[in-house]
Amino acid sequence: MPNILITGGAGFIGSHVVRRFVTQYPDTQIVNLDALTNLFNQYDFTGVIHLAAESHVDRSISDPMAFVVTNVIGTVNLLNAARTAWKGREAGRRFYHVSTDEVYGELHDPNEFFVETTKYDPRSPYSASKASSDHFVRAYHNTYKLPVVISNCSNNYGPNHFPEKLIPLMINNIRHNKPLPVYGKGENVRDWLYVEDHARAIDVIYHQGINGETYNIGGCNEWKNIDLVHLLCNIMDEKLGRDTGTSAQLITYVTDRAGHDLRYAIDPAKLMNNLGWKPSVTFEEGLTKTVEWYLTHQDWLDDVTSGHYQHYYEGMYATR
Numbered sequence: 001m002p003n004i005l006i007t008g009g010a011g012f013i014g015s016h017v018v019r020r021f022v023t024q025y026p027d028t029q030i031v032n033l034d035a036l037t038n039l040f041n042q043y044d045f046t047g048v049i050h051l052a053a054e055s056h057v058d059r060s061i062s063d064p065m066a067f068v069v070t071n072v073i074g075t076v077n078l079l080n081a082a083r084t085a086w087k088g089r090e091a092g093r094r095f096y097h098v099s100t101d102e103v104y105g106e107l108h109d110p111n112e113f114f115v116e117t118t119k120y121d122p123r124s125p126y127s128a129s130k131a132s133s134d135h136f137v138r139a140y141h142n143t144y145k146l147p148v149v150i151s152n153c154s155n156n157y158g159p160n161h162f163p164e165k166l167i168p169l170m171i172n173n174i175r176h177n178k179p180l181p182v183y184g185k186g187e188n189v190r191d192w193l194y195v196e197d198h199a200r201a202i203d204v205i206y207h208q209g210i211n212g213e214t215y216n217i218g219g220c221n222e223w224k225n226i227d228l229v230h231l232l233c234n235i236m237d238e239k240l241g242r243d244t245g246t247s248a249q250l251i252t253y254v255t256d257r258a259g260h261d262l263r264y265a266i267d268p269a270k271l272m273n274n275l276g277w278k279p280s281v282t283f284e285e286g287l288t289k290t291v292e293w294y295l296t297h298q299d300w301l302d303d304v305t306s307g308h309y310q311h312y313y314e315g316m317y318a319t320r
C-alpha cells in the first residue's frame, strides 16, 4: 500500500492537502507530521509532501532565526532522512517540496510574470529562507539523485487561514469593528488562489510531475490590496446586514511593511499545459465561500486569536 508523509498538515494549506488526499485516495496511508521528528524508521514512505514552514513575512521581519531553523534546517533534516531511508531504493518514490512565488522577488512591469526560470531574488527573511530550502532540494536532486519535485505558488486564501494574513485579518477586524490596517498606500499587488485549487494542483504535481522539475501555481487573479479590502468590506456589509460603505470606514493606512514587495504574479502555463491543471473557483465564489466559512466558524476565529496565540497576535498588531 502506498504511504505518504505530509509535513505541515495541521497548517492552512497542509490541512486542505491532507483532507484531499484522505478523501481521494482511500487506499493510501497518509501520515501527517506537524513537528519534525524522524518517522522514516517506522514507515517505509513512498512519498513526502513537505509543506511545514514558517510562512508569515511580518513575523520573519521580527524573528528571522525562527525561519532559518524551520524552513532551512527543517527542510535539510527531512531531505537527509529521505536520502538515508531511500538510498538505492529511490525508484517510484518522491520528495515534493511546496514553496512560494516570493523566492522570485518583486515585479514592477505589469506585463511581466514569474515563470519557472525567473532568477531567484528573495527580498524578505521569509522568502530568503524558502529560496534557501528550494536550493537545498535541488542540490539533493543533483548530488544524491533524490527524486524531487518543487512547486512555487502565489497567495492562497480560504477556510482555516490564520488571521494574521490579509484576508482573514480583515474579515475578523470587520466583524469586531476594528481598524483595517492597510500597509503603505495599499497599492501592492498579489495574485490570489483558492486554497482547494492549490491542494488539487499539489495532487496533480505529486502524481504526474516530473522529477527534478519545478511548477509555478497561480490564480491569474491579481488584486491591489486596497481594492481587495474594499471588495471584502462590501461582501461583509452584505453578509452582516450593514449599510454598504459601513465597513470601508474602518480602513486605516498604516506604516508600510519593511522591504514590502510591490507585485507578485505567476504565469502557470507550464502546469496548465503539461499537467492539465487550472483554477476551478472564481474569486467571487471563493471569497464568498471564505467569508461564509469565517462567519459560521466564529468560535475558531475567537479561539486562535485568544489564549496562547494572543500574546504574539496582539504584539504584531501593536507594532503596526
Ligand code: DAU
Binding pocket: 055, 056, 057, 058, 099, 100, 101, 102, 153, 154, 155, 156, 164, 165, 166, 167, 169, 181, 182, 183, 184, 186, 188, 189, 190, 225, 257, 264
Ligand atoms: O505569495 C505567496 C505568499 O503569500 C506566501 O508564501 C506567504 O506564506 C503568505 O504569507 C503570503 O505572503 P504575503 O506577504 O503576500 O501575505 P499577507 O497576507 O501577509 O499580505 C498580503 C498583502 O497585504 C501584502 O501586500 C501585505 C498587505 N497587508 C498584510 C497585512 C497582514 C496589509 O496591507 N495589511 C495587513 O494587515
